[in-house]
Amino acid sequence: MKWYPIPGIELTGKPFIRKVKVSGKGIIVIGYEDKLYALGSTCPHAGAELSGGWCKEGKIICPFHRYSYDLQTGKGSPGQNDYVDSYPVEIREGEVYVGIETFWDRVLSR
Numbered sequence: 001m002k003w004y005p006i007p008g009i010e011l012t013g014k015p016f017i018r019k020v021k022v023s024g025k026g027i028i029v030i031g032y033e034d035k036l037y038a039l040g041s042t043c044p045h046a047g048a049e050l051s052g053g054w055c056k057e058g059k060i061i062c063p064f065h066r067y068s069y070d071l072q073t074g075k076g077s078p079g080q081n082d083y084v085d086s087y088p089v090e091i092r093e094g095e096v097y098v099g100i101e102t103f104w105d106r107v108l109s110r
């Protein structure tokens with residue numbers, strides 16, 4: 001796992017959705033109910049940008065057709081049979097970091 005700093009996120013307790021590019025991936029970092037989450041930024045249903053969505057009851061809601069995805073796991077709601085990638089998030093010395101699995105992480109976990 002390689003950890004990438006995400007500059008410019010102020011942890012004020014206010015909810016936010018911020019799109020960032022990390023290691024070539026589009027990711028949304030989400031602050032919701034005093035917790036941080038990181039998910040892939042593209043909706044798997046029809047490719048909408050999830051950064052334009054909103055959070056409700058522990059899920060992000062896609063702005064296009066209202067599909068919803070669990071903030072923690074990325075799993076789609078029942079009946080959707082889809083998911084968005086989810087990434088670990090940590091705060092280190094006040095700065096937000098997102099963890100991305102490397103090629104070798106994947107090879108060694110087999």
Ligand code: FES
Nearest residue numbers: 043045046062065
């Ligand atoms: S594109 Fe996201 S729900 Fe359809």
